Amino acid sequence: MDPKGDIFYIVQVLEGKINAFSYLVDKHKDKAYNLAFRICGNREEAEEIAQDAFLKAYRSLKDFKRKSSFATWLYRIVYNTAISLVRTRKNRVLSVEEFPVDAVDFLSFSSSEEEAADDYRNSLINFALQKISEEERGLITLYYYNELDTEEISKITGISRSNIKVRLFRARQKMAEIIRKVEMKNVFYHE
Amino acid sequence: MNNQEMNDDDLLRKFLNPERIEKAPEGFASKTLTRIQIETQSAKVNKDFFVKNRVPIISAATAAGLIIAAILIPSGETESVGSTIWKYIQDLEFTLPVINNNYFREFSLPGWVPYIIIGIFLLGFFDRALFGLFHKRKNP
Numbered sequence: 494m495d496p497k498g499d500i501f502y503i504v505q506v507l508e509g510k511i512n513a514f515s516y517l518v519d520k521h522k523d524k525a526y527n528l529a530f531r532i533c534g535n536r537e538e539a540e541e542i543a544q545d546a547f548l549k550a551y552r553s554l555k556d557f558k559r560k561s562s563f564a565t566w567l568y569r570i571v572y573n574t575a576i577s578l579v580r581t582r583k584n585r586v587l588s589v590e591e592f593p594v595d596a597v598d599f600l601s602f603s604s605s606e607e608e609a610a611d612d613y614r615n616s617l618i619n620f621a622l623q624k625i626s627e628e629e630r631g632l633i634t635l636y637y638y639n640e641l642d643t644e645e646i647s648k649i650t651g652i653s654r655s656n657i658k659v660r661l662f663r664a665r666q667k668m669a670e671i672i673r674k675v676e677m678k679n680v681f682y683h684e
Numbered sequence: 685m686n687n688q689e690m691n692d693d694d695l696l697r698k699f700l701n702p703e704r705i706e707k708a709p710e711g712f713a714s715k716t717l718t719r720i721q722i723e724t725q726s727a728k729v730n731k732d733f734f735v736k737n738r739v740p741i742i743s744a745a746t747a748a749g750l751i752i753a754a755i756l757i758p759s760g761e762t763e764s765v766g767s768t769i770w771k772y773i774q775d776l777e778f779t780l781p782v783i784n785n786n787y788f789r790e791f792s793l794p795g796w797v798p799y800i801i802i803g804i805f806l807l808g809f810f811d812r813a814l815f816g817l818f819h820k821r822k823n824p
Contacts, residue, residue: 526708
């Protein structure tokens with residue numbers, strides 16, 4: 494980790510040193526891409542969203558007030574870009590039956606059993622995420638993957654803290670239900 | 685969190701590994717920076733347009749300013765432009781309801797204005813011609 498931090502590089506960029514922006518891209522690209530991917534569920538679109546977000550961030554860097562961290566500000570751009578993109582296209586709703594049976598199916602693509610199980614869990618999470626609304630997907634990603642508290646999430650999404658708690662509760666409930674259903678289906682499959 | 689919430693949270697944490705984030709594809713950073721560089725260059729080109737065409741732009745703006753000034757200053761009067769504009773604004777409330785033709789009939793350009801305008805346009809034309817000539821030589 495660079496001890497200089499984001500602000501140092503932001504100042505450099507504002508002074509005209511464009512290359513300093515590469516530090517910010519390198520540092521935040523994975524989490525920005527992950528947020529975009531979890532919301533839209535498509536790798537190509539996620540890449541475009543994340544790139545657009547960085548471009549928007551670069552363009553409006555002079556307007557960055559530093560009241561929040563650069564990451565929070567960037568995630569806000571990613572979140573809004575991804576949500577608006579998803580809202581413009583029709584989502585295909587997957588049924589539980591469409592989900593691959595279990596971890597055994599992942600063995601052919603994975604080098605070990607442990608990796609296969611991890612791939613299975615990740616796919617199941619992606620599957621469950623696609624069954625909830627885009628806003629809920631954003632909240633779940635920010636809470637569980639980016640490990641942000643409700644206050645930070647509120648700054649990113651513009652939703653009040655109490656509302657975030659309610660929506661997280663509902664999203665969690667829906668996802669847990671889907672996971673239980675798939676797991677139950679797998680039990681029957683093996684019997 | 686109540687029991688139900690805690691159960692759901694536990695289940696999600698069992699399946700969801702925060703370290704298992706979807707990583708940005710290879711070349712993501714370079715692609716993004718290329719896009720930024722292209723954007724910066726095109727912004728510079730737009731900025732350069734005004735620098736390159738500053739003479740015709742200034743000429744046109746000056747000509748427009750002189751024409752407006754000529755319209756506002758009635759011929760034969762020695763009043764300053766400021767006082768004439770102020771007088772014109774003060775007269776607006778009276779002239780707006782009824783169009784006063786006499787006011788417009790009095791308008792005339794001072795004798796030197798056409799020469800100045802022609803001179804400015806000629807200088808602008810010259811500037812463009814010289815720029816085109818040297819620009820071509822630099823970038824054949």
